[in-house]
Amino acid sequence: MPRFYCPAPLVTGGLLNLPAGAARHVQVLRLQPGDSITLFNGGPHALGSAGEFSANITHMGRSDVQVQVGVHHPVQREPTQAVHLAVGMPANERMDWLVEKATELGVASIQPLLTERSVLRLSGERAAKKVSHWQSVAIAACEQCGGNQVPLVHEVIGFGAWLKERTLTPERPATHSFLLSPQSLTPLREAVAGLAAPSVITFLSGPEGGLSSAEEKDALSGGFAPVTLGPRVLRAETAALAALASLLM
Numbered sequence: 001m002p003r004f005y006c007p008a009p010l011v012t013g014g015l016l017n018l019p020a021g022a023a024r025h026v027q028v029l030r031l032q033p034g035d036s037i038t039l040f041n042g043g044p045h046a047l048g049s050a051g052e053f054s055a056n057i058t059h060m061g062r063s064d065v066q067v068q069v070g071v072h073h074p075v076q077r078e079p080t081q082a083v084h085l086a087v088g089m090p091a092n093e094r095m096d097w098l099v100e101k102a103t104e105l106g107v108a109s110i111q112p113l114l115t116e117r118s119v120l121r122l123s124g125e126r127a128a129k130k131v132s133h134w135q136s137v138a139i140a141a142c143e144q145c146g147g148n149q150v151p152l153v154h155e156v157i158g159f160g161a162w163l164k165e166r167t168l169t170p171e172r173p174a175t176h177s178f179l180l181s182p183q184s185l186t187p188l189r190e191a192v193a194g195l196a197a198p199s200v201i202t203f204l205s206g207p208e209g210g211l212s213s214a215e216e217k218d219a220l221s222g223g224f225a226p227v228t229l230g231p232r233v234l235r236a237e238t239a240a241l242a243a244l245a246s247l248l249m
Contacts, residue, residue: 002029003038003052005139005150010041010053014069021136023065026057033057039069040142042150051075052148077146079106079248080197086111086162088207090236091119098237099134099153103141105244109152110134115159117209127156159215163222175200177224180239181216184226188246191227201247205240 004022018026031037040052054070085102089095089112099110112131114122122130134153142150157165176199178191192201204211204224211219220226229242 001036001038001054002026002031003040003143003146005143006039006041008041010039010069010072012053012069012072015058016055016067016069018065018067020063021139023063026065027060031057031060033060036070037067039067040148042142042148050148076148077106078149081195081199081201081247082108083201083203083244083247084109084111085240085244086113086202086204087240088113088115088118088159088205088211088236089120089122089156090207094235094237095120095130095134096137098240099137100141101241102244103138103147103151104145105241106147106248107151107244108149109154110138111154111162112156113159113162113207114156115207115215116212118207120207122156131155159211160218163218166222175202177202177222178204178227178243179211179216179219179224180205180229180243181226182210182228182233183216184228186225186227188227188229188243191225192247203240203243203247205243206236208236210236 004018004025006016006018006022008016008019026037035057037055037057038052039055051072051074053072055067056070057065058068059066085107087098087110090098102110131153138151138153176195178188178201204219229239234242
């Protein structure tokens with residue numbers, strides 16, 4: 001059954017006009033009144049309960065689609081570990097691919113970082129447009145993979161400013177922070193083996209070429225524990241996804 005993200009309160013029995021993106025998708029699929037779909041609003045949050053709702057299409061206009069919301073299904077397909085990925089942005093379409101696959105794996109949020117060795121340099125309106133695009137990529141990935149909680153793609157921020165924000169606003173004590181470092185001898189799986197579930201984890205991965213020595217030193221001073229994925233040299237986007245797979249699967 002086709003699944004659509006609908007960032008609006010979902011109430012069983014209610015009539016609802018789908019947002020523009022979902023309405024276009026319904027029309028592209030050539031669905032008709034009477035057809036069944038699944039809706040989710042990315043909960044848990046103020047919009048409603050986590051899980052998903054069945055719905056039936058009641059009206060198809062030129063640009064609008066109306067549905068009647070059906071039964072709520074409290075199904076959850078989210079990992080027990082909440083893993084937040086902070087990543088030095090890889091260039092070109094590789095960041096799109098990273099956001100898509102990280103969402104499929106169940107990442108809780110993605111923080112794009114501007115680092116010393118970042119090839120992709122974003123700021124201002126261009127950065128805002130990219131973040132909006134990446135958020136759309138995450139929504140589409142959730143619709144496809146069955147996830148009901150859309151990961152938040154944060155605004156692009158410089159590495160130093162991000163570390164400073166973490167210092168000024170300490171995370172919960174249950175948060176564990178790991179840094180992918182070629183100098184580390186501690187395998188990631190070994191580092192997380194003793195963590196109780198559920199846990200909150202922040203994983204930091206660099207861009208092409210990795211973090212600079214100064215950035216890595218600052219991360220270690222900021223409480224990140226260095227870990228390794230093994231002896232092979234992985235591309236920036238591959239390394240981040242390999243780490244997520246180790247933590248979430």
